[in-house]
Amino acid sequence: MLAGSTHTNLPARKIKAKIYAGVFIFSTLVGIVVLATLLVRILATGLGNLDWSFISSYPSRIPERAGILSALMGTLWVMGFTFLLSVPIGVGTALYLEQYAPKNRLTDIVQTNISNLAGVPSIVYGILGLTIFVRWFALDRSVLAGAMTMTLLILPITIVASREAIRAVPRSLEEASYALGATKWQTIRSVIMPYAMPGMLTGIILSMSRAIGETAPLIMIGALTYVAFVPGSAGLAQAPLDPFTALPIQIFNWSSRPQAGFQDLAATAIIVLLVVLLVMNGMAVLLRDRFQRKAQD
Amino acid sequence: MANPRRPASGSLAGHRPLSRRRGRGPLGDRVMPKLLLLCALVSVFTTVGIVVSLSTEAFGFFREVSLAEFFGSGRWAPLIKPQAFGIWPLLAGTMLITAIAAAVALPFGLATAIFLSEYAPSPLRRVLKPVLEVLAGIPTVVYGFFALTFVTPHIIRNLPGPFQDANVFNALSAGLVVGIMIIPMVASLSEDAMLAVPRSLRDAAYALGATRLEVATRVVVPAALSGIVASFVLAISRAIGETMIVTLAAGATPSLTANPLESIQTMTAYIVQVSQGETPFGTIEYKTIFAVGMMLFIITLAMNVVGQWIVRRFRETY
Incomplete structure (x- = not known):
């Protein structure tokens, strides 16, 4: 040798x-x-x-007056809906693959497909969102179109995370449930889900922290660069269909301007974005800790 | 474990045999498998959606622009007259960025993996791994800002000679930062492969008198080679699809140059440029983004398939 x-x-x-x-x-x-x-x-x-007026002001042509209120609120709205859509689809797919999927061609296709989707560049998801959600579904440049695009973008990660959480459920609990006469769905609902839920939520929050900084897909679906209102200002029920901007879009917009004043603002907005990321990761860690303590009981 | 649907009862007398209860079982067991299958099919529909949304408009594009021009012409200028639709300048831009990024990420990523798996004591590993995860979790728009406002003006232009005249937008700055961004991917996938190499192989080499370096480079790396190569392929595919760093820092000048100090344009940056503009839907200019997107999708998909194939085909099982 x-x-x-x-x-x-x-x-x-x-x-x-x-x-x-x-x-x-x-x-x-x-x-x-x-x-x-x-x-x-x-x-x-x-x-x-970085001060309160930066967070509570709308964008402006004058750097000193500009803020990120519409961008921050846009990000929160899009991420909120992304969460609501990701949980059922990600968890549902994971449950199907772990609990129901027979060993056949369809299952193979679904699995290969998920690992291939993980490697598709985010801008391609933007093109998908533009064609299908913005144009075919006629959702226009709305919060909902953004959230649906983001949901598909992070789907491979949410599925992998949820599957791991389901696999961590002790087999003995599952078997105890069957021994008591519970059916498969009853076992999933009353034994597997409560046990795996914190782990699944942790994974979904972590995958959303991937989505929150994604810029390219939002540019593709036409998230605006200048918005002087927050989604829901014309009635909360209207919010999903309101146009929006988002933090990464605002950062991109300010970064690409030649004036130093705006580039400094971009750095300030980046600090806010990183803090939001930090909070989300913190939440995930807290959930994971609670999950582990519960598992030891 | 409480089950509200089936109250505990002392005797089983009131129950029909499970298998024959209404012949079908509780509602959840009839509906949920189908509902969950539907969720699983969302990912299949996503792939179908990507292919359909790219190809419908791309076919429209190729009805007006021949494949011969798309792959034969050396000029890309759909937005200015006279128009030209040769993909090569965008491909060259993407390849230049990818080459620079690979030159950074592959050696540094592999060396990081070797250090983590063969050298670092485990307390140090426990600190380094999360730091690398943070590096991987930084949004790409932030890296783009960093490349544009720091790497170009404060690093590249402070180097001697031709570097001082580097364009505000240049391939070198963007490529270097893309490379930094994919280091964690190379490092963590390669490290996983190295950790899978059994301890006995290392012990055998040490027993023969090998140094730590020889164990790492002649035993562990060859044994983990398939995983390492796969990590390279997947990371390069990631670099090809990277968008915000190159849009911010590499410029918007499609050109067939190998000079990394000039402004160039990648496929991804071109797509962003058009979708930001006022190009009306249905025009040939607009359809270009679908043709370019199709190219991008095919290239990255091919690389991912190859990467996964390498892992499956050449995985050493111990």
Whole structure:
């Protein structure tokens, strides 16, 4: 295995091994250093503008007056509906594949299909949303069209996460339920679902934290860049069909302007986006902890 | 475990045999499997939807522009007169970005994986893994902002020689940042493959007097090669489909150049450019995004299929 001249010169091999250990450590640090630089840079540029009026104001042509109210609310509305749509579809698919799916061609197709969907670029989902939801379903550039597109985009991740949660249910609980005479659906509803739900929710929240920063699909379906109202301002029932903008869109818009004033605002909006991401991940971790404690009982 | 539908009862006398209860079982057991199958079919419909939405408009495009021009012409200018519809400048832009990104992500990602799996003590691993996850979770629009406002002006233009004259939008900055973005993907998929290599192989090599480096590069990496190659293929596919970094930092100039300091345009950035503009639906200009989207979809799908095939075909089972 260690053929060649290498096995003869032990000191040289040991030195070489030491040098390469350094190379591996250095390589690992590259990613971490870039991450640190990015965060420091964004905080340094953006923190100055961060105050309550930035959060509570609408976008403006004048950088000093501009804020992210419509973008933040748009993001929350889209993500809210994405959650409502992702839970039944993601959990339903996972339950089907784990509990019902027979070993046949259709199941194979569904499984291969899900892993292929995971690799489709997000902008292609944008084209799908534009054609099917915006035009064919005539939902226009609405919150609902955005949420449906995002739901499909994160579907592969929500399904994988939900399946893992279902597989974590102890087989003994399931068998106990069958032994008591429960049917399959009764077992799923009363034993598997309550046990797996926190895990599934954790996975869905984590996959939504993927969606929240997605920009390209929202640009494709025509999320607006300048919106001076929040969804639901003409009546809450109207909100799903209202046009919207979103945080990443606002960041993109401000970043691509040449004036330094707007680029600083982009950094401030990025801070808000990262905080929202942090909150979502925190929620997921809390849920997971509760889940684990419950599992130990 | 409480079951409200079937109150506990002391005797079974009142119950009919389970299998014959109304011949079909409770409502949930008749309806739910079908409902859940419907959920599972959503993902199939998604694929069908992608193919249909891309191909209907793309066919319209190819009715007006011949395949010979699409693949034969070296100029891409659908938005200015005289129009030209040669895909090569966009493909070249995408390939340039992907090559730069791969040059960053493959060596650094693999080295990170080797460090995590073969060198790092487990407390350090427990710190490093979440940091890499954060790196992977940063939205791409944020990376794009970073490439445009930091990497180009403060890094590339501070380098000596030709770098100082780099365009505000250039392939190098975008490519480097795309590369950084996919490091975690290469690292974590490769590390998974290396962790699957059994301890006994490593022990055998150590017993023969191998150094840690020799164990890593001559035993573990070859044994995990299929997983490592698959991680490369999947990460490159991710780089090809990456949109916001290149839209913000690489420019909007379709050109057949290999100079990374010039402004270029990728397939993805072109799609964004058109959909942001005022191009009316149904025009040939508008249909270009579906033709380009189709190209993008086919290329990335092919790479993903290849990646998964490598994993299945060459996986060493121990």
